[in-house]
Amino acid sequence: MPRIEDAKILIISTMGFEQSELEFPRDQLRAKGATVHVATLDGKPIKGWEGSDWGREAEADARISEVSAADYDALVIPGGQINPDLLRVEDDVLKLVRDFFDAGKTIAAVCHAPWVLVEAGIAKGREMTSYHSIKTDVQNAGAQWVDREVVADNGIVTSRKPDDLKAFVSKIVEEIEEGTHERKAA
Numbered sequence: 001m002p003r004i005e006d007a008k009i010l011i012i013s014t015m016g017f018e019q020s021e022l023e024f025p026r027d028q029l030r031a032k033g034a035t036v037h038v039a040t041l042d043g044k045p046i047k048g049w050e051g052s053d054w055g056r057e058a059e060a061d062a063r064i065s066e067v068s069a070a071d072y073d074a075l076v077i078p079g080g081q082i083n084p085d086l087l088r089v090e091d092d093v094l095k096l097v098r099d100f101f102d103a104g105k106t107i108a109a110v111c112h113a114p115w116v117l118v119e120a121g122i123a124k125g126r127e128m129t130s131y132h133s134i135k136t137d138v139q140n141a142g143a144q145w146v147d148r149e150v151v152a153d154n155g156i157v158t159s160r161k162p163d164d165l166k167a168f169v170s171k172i173v174e175e176i177e178e179g180t181h182e183r184k185a186a
Contacts, residue, residue, distance in 0.1 A: 002073065002177055002178075003177060004033055004176055005034065007029075007176050008035045009029055009073060009075075009172075010037055011038045011075075011077070011078065012039050012040075012064055012087065013058070013077070013087070014041050015082065015083070015086070016047075016049050017046065017049065017078040017079070017082075018048065018050075018078055018079050018110075018111055018162065020162045021111055021162060021165065022048060022058055024169065025076050025078070025110075025165065025168065025172065029076075029172065034176075037061040039060065039066075040063065040064065041064055043063030043066070045057045045059050045060050046060065049081075064096060065092040068099070069099035069103050070099075073105060073106065073176050074106035074176050075097065075108070076172065077107075077109040077113040077116050079110045079111020084111075084115040084116050085112070087116050088116045089119075093116065093120075094116075094120045098122065104155065104180035104181040106155045106156075106175040106181070107155065107156050108159075108168065108175075109130075109158050110159040110164070111160065111162070112130065114134065114137075114138055117158075118137055118138060118143075123141040124141060124143065125143070126144070126154070127144045127146055127153045128143040128145060128146070129146050129147065129148055129151045129158045130145070130158060131161055132147075147160070149163070149167045150164055154181045155178070155181030157171045157172055
């Protein structure tokens with residue numbers, strides 16, 4: 001059985017991520033012993049969004065185009081309105097998400113980040129949640145949307161908002177420790 005202490009986790013993000021939705025999972029997963037890297041579009045630090053204005057910067061470890069799903073056990077995508085909207089139009093991001101999916105690895109998306117899963121074509125037939133304002137987008141992609149703090153469907157973990165982050169991180173740990181998930185290709 002895989003252990004969180006041995007896990008390598010990749011967070012992908014760009015400018016405008018919801019501050020807590022990157023920092024809380026990054027810091028909590030590191031505190032549990034996992035190795036956590038942050039990859040950005042250009043490999044440079046990114047600025048979060050907190051409340052009604054720009055927040056703190058997050059360091060980057062790599063460029064999204066240069067990382068591989070083969071090197072990680074799980075993928076985490078923070079929300080916010082800006083971050084996932086910018087990520088979902090990037091071919092490198094969509095390929096990376098599909099690579100994690102095809103390998104049966106844990107993929108976790110919170111708030112507006114399920115937009116990226118929708119765009120990558122991996123939402124259909126899944127039970128998922130998200131921020132309420134993108135419920136219709138998730139349903140139109142063929143997912144069954146539910147209003148719960150965290151939902152896991154065969155290694156795909158989704159949550160609604162910052163208030164759900166504790167449950168989100170707990171479920172990520174649980175799914176990683178279950179190992180790879182058998183899935184039909186997207």
